Amino acid sequence: MTFSTLPARSLLLPLLAALTLAGCVTAPVGDLPTAPPTPIRFKESPQRWTIATPAESRDRGTWWKAFADPVLDGLVERASLQNTRIGEAAAQLAQARALLRSTDADRLPQIGLSAGATRQAGANTASGSQPATLTQAGATLSYEVDLFGRLARASDAAALDAQAREALLQSTRLMVQAEVARTYLALRAADSERALMRQTVQAYRDTLHLTERRYQAGDVAELDVARVTTELAATESQGLALDRRRATLEHALAVLLGEAASGFALPAAEWSTALPAIPPGVPGTVLARRPDVSAAQSALMAAQARVGIARAAWFPNLSLTAAGGYASPELGDLFKWSARAWSVNALLALPLFDGGRREAGVQGAQARLDEALAAYRGQVLNAFRDVEDQLASLRWLQEQAQAQDQAVASAARATVLSDSRYRNGMVSQLELLDARRSELQNRREALQVKSAQYQATVDLIRALGGGWDSVPSTSGQAPSASPRRLATG
Numbered sequence: 001m002t003f004s005t006l007p008a009r010s011l012l013l014p015l016l017a018a019l020t021l022a023g024c025v026t027a028p029v030g031d032l033p034t035a036p037p038t039p040i041r042f043k044e045s046p047q048r049w050t051i052a053t054p055a056e057s058r059d060r061g062t063w064w065k066a067f068a069d070p071v072l073d074g075l076v077e078r079a080s081l082q083n084t085r086i087g088e089a090a091a092q093l094a095q096a097r098a099l100l101r102s103t104d105a106d107r108l109p110q111i112g113l114s115a116g117a118t119r120q121a122g123a124n125t126a127s128g129s130q131p132a133t134l135t136q137a138g139a140t141l142s143y144e145v146d147l148f149g150r151l152a153r154a155s156d157a158a159a160l161d162a163q164a165r166e167a168l169l170q171s172t173r174l175m176v177q178a179e180v181a182r183t184y185l186a187l188r189a190a191d192s193e194r195a196l197m198r199q200t201v202q203a204y205r206d207t208l209h210l211t212e213r214r215y216q217a218g219d220v221a222e223l224d225v226a227r228v229t230t231e232l233a234a235t236e237s238q239g240l241a242l243d244r245r246r247a248t249l250e251h252a253l254a255v256l257l258g259e260a261a262s263g264f265a266l267p268a269a270e271w272s273t274a275l276p277a278i279p280p281g282v283p284g285t286v287l288a289r290r291p292d293v294s295a296a297q298s299a300l301m302a303a304q305a306r307v308g309i310a311r312a313a314w315f316p317n318l319s320l321t322a323a324g325g326y327a328s329p330e331l332g333d334l335f336k337w338s339a340r341a342w343s344v345n346a347l348l349a350l351p352l353f354d355g356g357r358r359e360a361g362v363q364g365a366q367a368r369l370d371e372a373l374a375a376y377r378g379q380v381l382n383a384f385r386d387v388e389d390q391l392a393s394l395r396w397l398q399e400q401a402q403a404q405d406q407a408v409a410s411a412a413r414a415t416v417l418s419d420s421r422y423r424n425g426m427v428s429q430l431e432l433l434d435a436r437r438s439e440l441q442n443r444r445e446a447l448q449v450k451s452a453q454y455q456a457t458v459d460l461i462r463a464l465g466g467g468w469d470s471v472p473s474t475s476g477q478a479p480s481a482s483p484r485r486l487a488t489g
Helices: 006-022 063-067 070-082 084-105 150-216 222-256 282-289 291-312 357-423 429-463
Strands: 110-120 132-145 317-328 340-349
Touching: 063 070, 063 150, 070 084, 070 150, 084 150, 150 222, 150 291, 150 429, 222 429, 291 357, 357 429
Parallel strands: none
Antiparallel strands: 110 132, 132 317, 317 340
């Protein structure tokens, strides 16, 4: 509609000026405190940092394929589709995106249609005190002028919340994939240990048969039979404990896959999974690649934006509303030109006294910002610690594995010599049983060290934020540990 009267133009001129200035004025926001200093390199790795950009939305890669195990590949893919924690994180991301769309809608004009009929009586009706019906139809337009950036910052905060949820979804997916790999590798280690126990049980049975024959021939005492029987029963008991552990691991794996434990089974198989080597230089991108660090960073920036929202409450709010349509006491005359009606309103509101509500809002937003900063600093420190822990574990486990291999070889040789000497009557049964017990213990410890190497490798990959197929190759300066700062208007 058009306005030809001077009062209407005079009313709109200040409103147009307010709209022009709206995008240029924002509430001030303070600077963020400094984040933890970034070290030049990891203590457990000689490689320097590599330059990398934030990568909260980057695909983590199919890192589990480096283990070259088709069974593991299938399990991880099933978990990625069916795991309940991943589904929960995906739903939370959808909620955050819906809230972002709702927040963005507050910055746009709101348009609506209305129609109604009112039955009333009184001095303001055409028929005096007689009841009359007033029929109305029209359209409404409302718009809040974002003079001080309150709505813009609310939209920025909602967008950062959505980014944090996206990073948390990536973190949850990476965590589930790592848990599947850890559980599967622990199950295969249990299979290997169970096979070792079965071999040892069979060896004890052979020894028991030999000892019983010698006892019947009068060559040994009944005490020798009792000793071998004790070792056989104790070893069988340890094997049953491993069976129980394997069943528990299988049930845990079923839950990770989003399946009922009662209907899931993974047959025992030989442990043929490869042990991948982590390429040099990968740890340098840990801050950029870890999704939990990116989520903490986005949450920190959202808290900073909400400080600006709270401070904007001290400034006036300007709302524009317009309505136009028709109103008539007769339904047949409703859409005649003479029944037209319109109105334009501008409301500038500023609370003068609120009992300290706005100040409390600013203090609360600042406290939440401090909380988010502390959480971000803690996440950064944990990222460094996680990588250092796994790098140290892999280094010491490699040396431990070499020493344990020597112990296994020596124990196996001692068992062969003791068995030969026992069969020839040169040593007592105690020496043979002690040798076999030592060999079994060292072989089990070797398997446990091997399992720890696989577990530490998976943990290191998770600490690095996933696969390394897309890691930048440029090296030199260290990436900043300080969070990105939200731009002000």
